[in-house]
Amino acid sequence: MESRGGNFQVFRPTGAPTQPDDHATKVEGKMIAQARAFPPSTHKDDFPPRRGFGTTGEKTFSKEYDVQIRAHGPFSASDLTKKYIMGESKHREPGHEQGDDISKDLIQILNIVLNRGPEMNARTAGAGKNKFFQLPSKGGVSADLGGGFEAVQGFYKSVRPSFGRVLCNINVIASPFYKEMPMIDAIGLFFGRNITDQPLRDTERKRLSGFLRRVRVTLRHLNSKPCVIGQISHQNADEATFTCVEYGQISVRQYFKKKYSVGLRYSKLQVFQSGNTMVPMELCTVAPGQLYRGRISENQTSNMIRFACRDPTTNARIITDTGLKTLGFNNAQTSIPYKFGVKVDRNMVVVPARILPTPTIQYSKKTTEVEKGKGQWNLRAQRFYKGCEIKHLLVLSFTQCGDRAYTPNNTARLISQFRETCEDVGIMHNKSDASACREEKIDVNGAGTEVEPLFRKYSTSKPTLMLIILPDEIKDLFQRVKYPGDLKVGISTVVALFSKAARGIDSQGNKQYWANVLLKVNTRLGGINHVLPKEDLKWLWTGYLEKNEMIDVLKEMFAERLALYKRNVGSRPKTTIIYRDGVSEGQYYHVLSQELPKIIEARSEFEPGYRPCITLVVVGKRHHTRFYPTRTKNGECAPKSRATKSVSVCPPAKMAGLACDRGRVYLQSIMDTTSDAATESAAGVKESPKEVFDRASRLWGNGIHRDLNHIMFYI
Template sequence: MPQENNTAPVIASHVTTTGVKRTSYGKTGRPLTIFVNAFETSIPQDVIFHYDIIPPADKVLPARVNMTLLRELQTRIAPDILTPLGVYDGRKNFFSPRRLPLGKDDCKEFDVSLQSGDQIAPKGKGPKVYKIRFNLVAQINPEVLKRYIEGKQSLDNAVLTAITALNVVIRMEPSQKYPFNVRSFFTDQEKRDIGLGLELWRGYFQSVRPSLHKMHIIIDTSTATMYTPGPLISLCLAFFKKTDPRVLAPKNGLPDRERLRLQRFVAGIRVITTTKTESGEKKIERVVKKLSTAGASALSFKLKDGGAMTVAQYFQKVLNRPLRHPDVICAEIGTGVLIPLELCEVPPGQIMRKQVPPEKTKDVVEFATKKPQDRLKSIEAGLQVLAYGQSEYVRNFGMNITQTHATRISARVLNPPMLRYGKASQQPTIMPANGQWNMRAKKFYKPVEILHWAVVIYERKQRFNERAAEELIQGLSASAHDVGMTMKPNTVTVWENGQGNIAGQIKAAGQQVFTKFGKYPTLIVVVLPEGGNDIYTAVKHFGDVTTGVATQCLKSLKCSRAQSQYFANVCLKINVKLGGINAIPDPNSVRALADPQNPTIVMGADVIHPAPGSLGRPSFTALVASVDSDNAKYTADCGVQTSRQEIIEDLETMAKTMLTRYIKYRSVVERKSPQMAPPKRIIFYRDGVSEGQFQQVLDQELVALQKACAAHKIKPKITFIVVGKRHHIRFFPTSMSDADKSGNCPAGTVVDQEIGHPTDLDFYLQSHGGLLGTSRPAHYSVLHDENNFSPDTLQSLSFALCHVYARSTRSVSIPAPVYYADIVCSRAKNHYDPTGTVDFSDSATNDESVQADTMLEAFRRGFKPLNERQKTLMYFSVRFKNYQSCVRYPQWFVNLSEF
């Protein structure tokens, strides 16, 4: 059994770090032994030679083609020079276990031609020749890796290049055999057809990762979406869920919009066509660029003798038979070369590198989800597929991976924070058990009062009648009373047509409330039909941007058969939207957040980027911050910026706004003195930043935060923590007695040794109880810490903040402010007029002639700021489609006579 080492790690004084240097480990919590999907590997003994490969200069070739060229060079053209086999990343980097005999300048150019038919030459010419040049750029002494994992070496280019080399070594063998995607490769041993011309393949992720005193290979299961192999025309029909090829013929009514949608789906796909040569038929692999605007029988081209011929006529002559579907569109390959869909074959194993259609997301999640023990077995079985011991590449570089089972490591289970509910509760203070609790016999810490409200129903009255509406009103009112809210029966109920003006209808309902009761509504409940996404978007825009009136969207099916627990969950959302507080962490269990002498503001920031292939669409940014002493009430701001830019452009402005709101709330609502209203501490959680961007974040975002503080003439101590979710570390209990009901490690499992960073302060925390599949711990990297928090303090306060997510009675996977920031980014699409020209749907078409920067400017102009009435309310307290809603400004700043 591994023994946890609580002594301070020995890291040399001259070692520099990107973030905070680790000086100690955490100690608190119940000890627990777990498995982790890390497998120890030895470090090569001999020098590794690093070469730049200058690939063909005429165009950028796919990594798959580059790998094929390299294989031809190693095995057929220059095996005497390139032996023993080196490894190649498919782009620029080649690593060799020996110095290649390239001449005195360590540079040599080779001519390589493909014999496999991957590329073809113009008629009458021989195979195309590619010129590839090798150039020695560095010699890597693996000793730098040994020094680095022992805490004696700073992270520099030599260390990074050495880690890159080892990663290329372990990936080389599978990349020769299987379809691959950067760090993962996939096999057809386990696959599932999900329709729309797509199938799912199971695969394995692998990555070399250094930790203190050890080098590990992280192995995890992975999933890829593949194009269904077979005739291209069959794939296109599957995309439209049709079987009759005539639907692919423009003369039969194929809309141009649908053709463009199909074109985006198949653009870039490799197809095999058959061409006749003097020696017989030859199969050629080509890439689809676009689809024709007309069918093969309507497309013509000029002949050398001055005549003309249609594409259908040409292939009838070549094939000596007519096309089966001459009116169907063609695939354009090469430059202006058109081939009928029925003559194109899609080879197996092609990864779709585009966004999965929304209706297939559920299928992907179901296929990718595995229970912890099943996932662990699959990972260990992956070692057999990877077969490191049989890899010539691994042997050539002297790496040795002997483990056949996951590594046992020491972990701890942290105590959860105490949560405090309203004084009228039978149990005002509770302790969650494995990340969950319930609202039974509990009142909200600060419940709100709803005196007048409206119900707007967009379901047909035959499906949702007066009785159903009355049951909704009674059920919601009763649940509100149970949790301490006041919800008077002063309501108006109306049925509306979802094809009408949604904003006008909702506003009219509010006016009816005013006419009947002399007061405008505090809340409008909107009942949506199945498939009412457009209505939902319009409702959100109405609340987020247009008026700021609070709305709560509900699905009609859930309302009509709702239990009291459902309405209790709805009340969790409504209460915080209207300025209430559901629960707070007990100050005694989170002293770092509740120190009255050091008022603390907690912030969370995130950026989300457009889906792959979304030309010109912007990235959205968000900053969320607490405003109260209990760190339970949060406010948010969001913006739009350059597509795929990770650094937040407007962070300084956003942070100044957050600080203003924090100081104002503490001054006006909590009545703090001018000296105690500003924060003395800032705890800043940043989501979505890769390790390679840490220094950039420190140089720009930390500086922006400091400038915001300077603008307020304050200098709080800042702790800056990056929260990572996109990693492949997984925890597994060593016995079911240590697991929760889902088979996962219990909520609060924390690891900061054995798999942690060799020099920088970091930790992994699995803060939530499992539901489906294998839980993913969050990875916390401490980049800056003027508060000098201990590891125990950082771990416990992060765990506590995972328990204050307002819409749930479960702890969440990351601290609530970061979770909120992610939701705010996602909701930023609602800041565009739903009746305008901006379209975020999957079917939206982008004119390729329009420059991306021009489109981005249009998105900037169309972006609407949050309505003034809601800027300090938690309108972002829900994320799922069934429950997302819009909110109003809190009562301590709003003129309730305005609507």
């Protein structure tokens, strides 16, 4: 079959000039001439006075810069098209990998040329080097995310070398942006409440400071003059004072009343600071086109997924109908790329593809078919291929909860449904022994719902599994559960949200929810949820790719895995498949020359004469290459242990991502990018990078508890 890749061929149109237009050439010539005329020392530039935008009057900047411009010389496109693309380049051969690679310069030049159009377009906002978004106020597609954010549709573009040709990869993307609105409204949405003329609490001030750091605003009292927020002062407009020539010692509120005839409605709110300037919040409007680079909430993430999730055919149509236009790839003679002799084909490239047979999923005694075109299957009436055993179950529930449905009777019913579902899917547990299941209760309003003392209580007589049934009002307890469970005491935990588990509690119960929970539990405790039948694995191939992001302890890591495999299985692995993540294209050779020998050395030291077949696969996740089938048919399926649906990333790379996510949970107080408190000490003083690292080291301690070190606790 054929499929369309999200790439468009780049080539020189017939009759187009091979040099930029005359105006561009004259400007470049003047720059080079002036550079050559200067002595090789300094170039001085005195900036004129700049009038302040808030309370401090005029500012004068004068700074001396050293500038040196050198002409590199001409680039030949044949170096890219003939040498690099056709395989004549030696930059990946031993001894040449660190040498000059002219292809990188040419690719960068092409990217600069193709970026220039959307960069000059007032209707688009850029994010980084290769991402461009059409502003919602200029006809762009967006959706409200809540909390002062909106999801905006955009496009990623990057010039890529391919075999025999140069391609421009284009993909439709979505990112969170600050909404253009009055600042008071934005703050109200961020906190989820109406803003009154009262000062923000210190914790709120710190959260808001992280939310608005370096955000561009326009100033109402200066006819929408732009300003960048530095931080939020501890003082409000009544408390903050300064001395000026016109009025002497004066407060911010009085200054704006006298200078601009502006009366402040929220004078008790803290003021913004930008350099030495103080600006009242209510006079600011969030400027459009600003990407939010922090972490959005769980609900906002769900809204983002609903906005961004589309079928491949729709994405392909958006790219060709809207993406090319947004990026300025119309091939008009007035366009920047055309003036540089560059044209982008308006049709996606077509590449050959093959259809893999849809696999079947093997459970304990039966198989189930994967739905064609959907990559999912049904767990109903199936028992796990190998069920784990829960010898002792500890359930943690809460009292004095605000949810009226969260009652002792209902939590008891959920525990019963959990155990019934265990029996349905083949997880062994002693249903008749009352001591096999124990319930502990914690008062929601007591001691800040601290759970670590409970973990310490069971540190010697550990349960096989701790099931925590959380009411919605304390669903942020996740980090406080995982930290002592994984690092301090070594108890495997699973968290269930009451509002989801209790759906259908008055009838058959929500066994589908519990079955999904038990997919995680079974994998963590040594079970096997499902496998692929041997006949469905015949298409697997053996070969290897390259890589490089050096892992210094790779030899020790590989030896540890071999020892663990032999301990659990009783024999050595005959074939080893290694998935290597986090490798850039320029580092492929380094993997073969530096990392593969470490793996071979660990293999040799593990047992003399032991030489299993090694397949080293480099996993590239964060790329934007997509393939769109020309006709709907079967597709390949990558099943993951904790789901009944295929995933777009091979499971080992996905599992590694989950392990890293769990690590971020342990360091949540530092990793939270939405708050200044993440890098402030208890005294409110900004910490240095070393102090932050030392605090992270203390939180991490000795790492994962030894009792969980060899199970998939992060699933």
